[in-house]
Structures are given as C-alpha cells and as structure tokens.
Amino acid sequence: MQYLNEIKNKHITVLGLGVTGLGIVRFLLSHGLTPKVVDSRNTPPGIDWLTQHAAHLTTHFGDLDHAELLASEMIIISPGLSLTLPAVAAAMAAGVEVIGDVELFARLNTKPVVAVTGSNGKSTVVTLAYEVLKTAGYKVALGGNIGTAVLDLLNDDVDVYVLELSSFQLDTTTSLQPMSATVLNISEDHLDRYSSYQAYIDSKLTIYNNAALVVTNADDQATHSTLTPQLSFGATEGDYSLGEYNGQLHFMLHGEALLPVATMAVVGTHNYLNALAVMALLSPFNITKAHYQTALSQFNGLAHRCQLVAEQSGVKYFNDSKATNVGATIAAIDSLASSEKQLIVIAGGDAKGADLTPLIPYLQRSVKALICFGKDANALMALSDSSHLTNNMNEAVALAKQLSAPGNIVLLAPACASIDMYNNYMQRGEHFVQCVLQAQP
Template sequence: MSYNYFGKKILILGLGLTGISCINFFLKKGIKPRAIDECKKPNFLDKIPKDIEYRLGKLEKDWILESDLIVISPGISSFKSILIKARSLGIHIISDIELFSRETKCPIISITGTNGKSTVATMVKKIAEKSGYKVFLGGNIGFPVLEMLNQKANLYILELSSFQLETTFSLKSKIAVVLNITEDHLDRYPEGFEQYKKIKLSIYNQAEICLIKLKKGGKKPFDTQFKKYISFGICQNNNYHINYEKEKAILYCKNKKVLDTSNMFLNGYHNYENALISLAISDAMKFNREIAINTLKQFSGLPHRFQTVHINNNISWINDSKSTNVDSTKVALQNLNIKGTIWLLLGGDGKSSNFNILKEYFEKLKIKIYCFGKDGLSLSKLCKKKSVYVETLKQAIILISKKIQPGDVVLLSPGCSSKDQFSNFEERGNLFIELSKEMN
C-alpha cells in the first residue's frame, strides 16, 4: 500500500534519536513536520534540522488535536489522556516502526519478549552476516529503524518492545517470535498484564512464520491463529527443544541432537533457550546450519547481561544491569550455585511490578540484599532479616565491600528500571564495573 503524507499536518512526539530520525524521514519526502518534547532540554536538541518548528516542556494540546498524523517515540505512552482523545477524533498515532514497515520490502525478522530480545537479535544477526547477508539490526537496539532505510540491505532484524508495538499496525514479518512474557511495565498499561501481553502478541499479526513456545502437552500459550508456526521449548513435543543428559543441556531439532551447550561460552538455561530460538530462526531462514552452530558456540554475550566483570580474592562481581524486571532477577539467582554469600543489589523504579515471587528465593538462599533507588525501601521489606535499604547504588557497594569474603558473589541484578537515578541501564552497569574494581 502506498501512503501519501502530503498536505497532512504531521507531528513528531519526542526528540530523542527516534524523533530526529522521524523528522529526517519526512524532510526527505519534502514534508516539514512539527515536533514536541516533554523535556525542557532534550539531549539531542542540536540535531533538530533548521526550520523545524518545535515546542518543549509539555504536550501541547492544540498542536496534538489539530494534527492529522502523530508519530510517537516509544518513551511516550500512547495511553496518555490527550492521545486517547486524539484517537477518538480520528487522528492516527503511529510509531517509527510503522513508518518503516510501510516503506521496506526487505524480509524482516521481528523479535520481542520481556527478556532476552537483544541477545537473540544479536545472535541471529551474527549468523546472518556469516551466512553472507547484508543485515541491519534496529528498533529497541542498534539503529533507529528509519535510518536503516538508507542502507543497502537484504535482511532486517527488529528488536521490538511493547512500547513500539503499541502503535505498529503494518508490520509483515518473514519470521516473528515472542521469547517470553512475564510481568513488566505495568505502570504503563491501564488494563495491566493482559494488555501488555496482548500488545506483545501483536507481533504475530501478518507474520509469515511464527515461532511460539508450546506449553506441556503441546498446548498453545494463547488463543492466536497462525498461518504457519514452529514451536520451541523444554518439552520434546516442540520442533526445537532442550533436553538434559548427564546434567548437560542439549539442543534438539525434531528429536535430533544439534548442539551440546557445554561447548558454548554462555551458560544458564535462559541462554540455552536463546540459542535454541536463534537456531530455529536460522533454520527457518535456511542459513547454513554449521555456520549457525559455530556462531552460537563462539558467542560470548552482551554487556550488562549476567556478565562477570571483576574477580579478585575469589570474589566475583557480576553485572546484570540489564535486569529491569522481576523475572530477570529470578533467572539470575537461579543461575548462581555457590557456597558463599550472594550480595544482591536490587532497586530502582519497580514499574508497579509484583516482587513477591522473589521471596521464596531469598528465604532459601544464603543472601544479603541491598535495596536502593526509588522503590528500594519497599523492596527491603520483602525479606526484612536479610535486607538493607540505602539511597544509592554506590552507598550499597561501599557497605558490601566491607563485609564480603572469598567465595562470595556481588550481583547487580536490580529487577527495576534505572531511570530514577541513571540515564539508562548501561550507565548503571558501568558505575557498578567502576566501583567493583575500586573496592578490592
């Protein structure tokens, strides 16, 4: 379908990198949009092209309600009351992903999930590149997607958050996958978890091949119709599954052994499943199986994802700053098997999530929990006997450094957004790395 934007009043909401890319997209079409950012001093103000009219500090009601099309950045909720009103008046509100989907004819691999998106997307990108594809990765990682339209490519990989999927309607993926769905961003969605889940599952709409995780007994985890699907998981009835043999996790395709995970750099069930899904995508794309296996063996992980960043005096410091939800912290704790004490750094903006599922782990483990940030005080009440509340991550690390012993592990797996005290999870993780090397 061809879209005509001429003569339309187009408004860009958000002046981060995504918003700037949207402005440039329309300028190349000879269309001059207007723009708004809720921040009074957005970071990329100097990148706004000349002659673009913009307003800062708040969402201007008049500009919003007189628009024909609004392109919204993922950091701005499409459920704000003024935007709900705009939709009721027939004003179209879309994402940059929607603009991208309308423009490209290249095959797209779309990946979403609460956890593991970046790892799977990067694994698949490396396999595709080694298979001879000119591939670009964007969305929630890498390039703003509209910038990828300027690149010569024969494959795109999109890592997509629920924020981006909220306002995406024309995405037609060659392959789409939902890795997992657990509670996250409940402060964003008025209808709670079911609304978040529904938005995640929308990635399957119009997809040619859907990768889905079957429940025990081969049951689909949700009521969705598929043209064609490939299943994955731990159960043998899946097309791709994981089986444990002599305490080794083995990846299988249609009951044929494909990869012994003891030959991989990465460990932990979540990483084995990431590799399994990457293998399934690779096979569906008809990439060379040997190239795929060798790439998965050599993949050493991404920064800030359960990454051992410092070892001294038999004390390990693990940076899992990308843990921005409860389930990711649970997974991190499950992957630790030590005799010493776990010193867990937990805290930030909990996004209205239910942290009670961690209580059973806290009670069973030899653990001390240092809670910090916006929701640190309430988190410290989960397991009062083992918890300490402090205001900042740095204060917590200073206190921990005075008590740790050989054989212990210091784990930054906050289970929360970093935005209360940091620009992003990378800044939080980098501070942890810096302090870990200073303290011992």
C-alpha cells in the same frame, strides 16, 4: 518509498523530540517532507539540532493541550509517550492517524523481518540472530529498540532485518509482516504505563499479527497464540528443546540432537533458551549446523547482561544491570545459583509498580544476602530476612565486599528500572563496575 509520495502533502506531526523523534524528523526531511514538531517539554533534548538544521519547521514545545494536534492528519509518536495522554487520545478519537516509527518502517520496507519482543532476553536474542545470519552470509541489519532506529536502517543494502521491539513500539504498529516473530517470555513490567498486566500481555502478543511464522515459548503460557504456523522452544518441551545425547546436554529439534550446548561460549539455561529461540526464528533461512557452531562459539554475550566484571579474593562479581524487572533478576539468580547460598544480590531502583513477591522463593533458596538501594529499596527489603539497606551503589558494593567470602558471587541484578538514580541501565552498570574495581575497603 512510494508511500512517502502518497503522504507528502499530509499535515504530519512528529510528537516527541527524543532520540527516536529526532530520527523521524531527519528521515522525513531527507525525503522532502516537512513535519510539525511537538514536545511536551519546553526545551526538549533535540532542540539544538532542530534550531541549527531545520529552523524552518513549525514547532510547539510545552503543554500538549495547546499543540493543535487535532489539525494533524497523521501523528508519528515516540514510544516514550503513551497513547492515553489526553491530547493524543482526543486526536485519535477525532480520527487522526497515530503511528510510530516502526509502523512507518513497515509501510516502506520490502525485505524479510525477524521480529522479537518479550520482557527479558530480547537484546541477547536479536544480537545472536544477527551474528548467526552474518555467519551464514546474509546482509543483515539490526535495530529497533536496540542500537539503530528502524528508519535509519532503510538506507542499508540488506537481505534481512532483525528487530527488537518493545511493547510501546508495538502499540503503534499494525502493518509489520515479519518472516518470523516471537514473544520470548512475559513477566510483570511497565505497569506504570498499562492499565493491567493483561493489557501488557496483549500488547506483546500483537507482534504475531501478520507473521508468517509464530515462535512461542513452550514454558510460558502467556506467550502462546492461536495463530499458525507455529514453532516452539523450551527447556524440555517444544519443537526446539534441551536434551541429553551421548551423555552431553544438546540443543534438540523434535528429539534429534543438533549441537552440544557446550558449543556456546556463554553458559546458563537462559542463554541456552535464547539460542533455541534463535534457531526457531531463523528456521525459514538457509543456515547450517556449521554456521550455528561458529556463531555460538564466538558469541560472548552482551555488556550489562550477566557480565563477569572481576574476581577478587575468590569472589566473582557479575554485572546484570539490564535486569530491569523481576523476571530478568530471577533468570540471573537461576543461572548463577549453586546448591549452597553463595549469592549476594544487589537490587534496587524504580520497580514501576510491579509485584516483587515472585522473587521470594529464589531469594530464600539461593541468596546469602540481598543488598537494597533506590526508590523501591524498602519494598525489596521486605522480601528477605537477609536484606540490608544502603543509600547508593558505592555503599552497596562496599557492603557486598564485606559480606562476601571466597567462593561467593556478587550479582548486580536490580529488578528495577534505573531512572530514579541514573540516566539508563548502562550508566548504572558502569557505576557498579567502577565500584567493584576500586581498591577493596
């Protein structure tokens, strides 16, 4: 923690008082640093804690143009705030250092890090990696964009950190030196934040900077890098891939069978690819086939990620509320689709400016009915001749029950963020579950 002594006398501003910002404030206070706290909202969510526990701190709540950010020597910004905000951009132009909590973590951390980003599958991959490392006897901490904020992890006695990182977090991180790092995949997302799709891609790719091992997706050109050394994973191509051995589908390394995919408790090609990514990421660590066999057989997936909710009258209901973009919805449809059109998909919310048209061939091939609601419902409606417009989740699930027949699957895979109607995707998924479990209409 020597670095904290170096910045102890700096004028530090914590910008943004959400969950991350409050965590940063607590961390700095616990190490004797007294930051100024700034938020553009007049009554930010962490203000009560601040009033009770840190009333001595200088604060500014409201218009950032009057926050005197130029007087700061360092701004630690929350990932929800864009670096293009005029007041922030002006501070950066004036030479003020702007970093995020992951960057501060990187400057303090001395342990190996496994770093994961991507448009889809991040949470599943980091959670599975965490479970595999635990099974192999490592003391491991999981956090970042999932669960625990990274600065809170620094208090733990660990051998390795597994971090899920969003593009927003990567935008303010330059010092992270992962033992291994991957961009799992890239599809259009957050185009309300970035100037172009390429800018979003470029943000993701910065995770490879300073990584000892770069892990790319052989099936996704956008994840590729010129940095070395590298390993890759993919359905048929890549160092880690899927292949037939003794009449069974196996996880393969350079054409050699490692384990049958039937080892996994969860099914679907996207889950198999996630497992391959984990194997590549953890290749620098001492992990045996037996460790993988145990961890994969006990991993039941994440809540709100292609989660089987119930089977009613021969119809299965799956909650994939975490499918907040087009790529995730395509993966969900692909994993559940059969040769016949048996899928009824519920979608909708805030598409965040993304192009929804890549969904069209998957809807045409595999989906019996598309039920839409939310801010961008009309844009989704236009993608399919079998679409239906509803006002909310209750109506959508009720209609799905009416349209379904034995053997069908009803899938919540919104392709959109939840912020137009819910606090987060978890609340949306829980509402879906409630609606499904209510008495049938």
